[in-house]
Amino acid sequence: MRQLLFSFVALMFTVVSYAQGKDPILGTWLNPSGEGKVEIYESNGKFFGKLYLVKDKSKKDTKNPDEKLRSRDLNGIVLLKDFSKKGDSYEGGEIYDPKSGKTYSCKMKLKGDNALDIRGFIGISMFGRSETWTRTK
Template sequence: MKRLLTTVCAIFIGLMVFAQSNDPILGKWQNPSGEGRIEIYKKGDKYYGKLYWIKDSSKKDLKNPTESLRSRNIQGLEILTNFTKNGKTYEGGQIYDPKSGKTYSCKMTLKSNDALDIRGYVGVSLLGRTETWKRIK
């Protein structure tokens, strides 16, 4: 009986680890210009992304509409917030563009294990722009 319980626990733990690591959007991505790298991670049941590297690490968030935030570094900013998974699409979130200081509605679509389409838009998805990020290995 004790052996059976140990086996069941080991299988359960293995399935939990597999389920957590089987989310292909998690990891590090680079934007098309090569100026920034973003790490996508999960907090609870939502997905977020942090700008963990930029070419000029001393850049400040000068375009932020909130004056008190303009002195913070862009590197380290959480630019993707509150996404939920729906198949290969992650939606309902927002993306912050530090170049313009604007926040847009956003959806992310996994094209392959190494390509992620990021679509930022205002209002409806038709009024927006898409760029493809590449996975960093």
């Protein structure tokens, strides 16, 4: 009887864990220019995003302030780092802009299932730039 009860509890835990599903921000997003896709993934409770170039996979990180990194490929670099989920937004992270070589504070917010608002800023979010990414399949 105990073993049956234990099996039932284990099965219910598995069902509940599966029902919670994955976080809705996870997946691949296309930037507005169409030059790159960003795969957002979770690692140790934080959210990150890796850049995958669509148009020119040979581009290098030539604007990086670290001279040693200027010859690395942009394809595959992590440009979103250390975001925490706060309600329906993702905050406390940073975004790297390979076009300028600068890193900014950033927050993200889902707009429906297929739009992600990204806001990069310096200091407070009032001083920054926003763009909307669209989900890809």
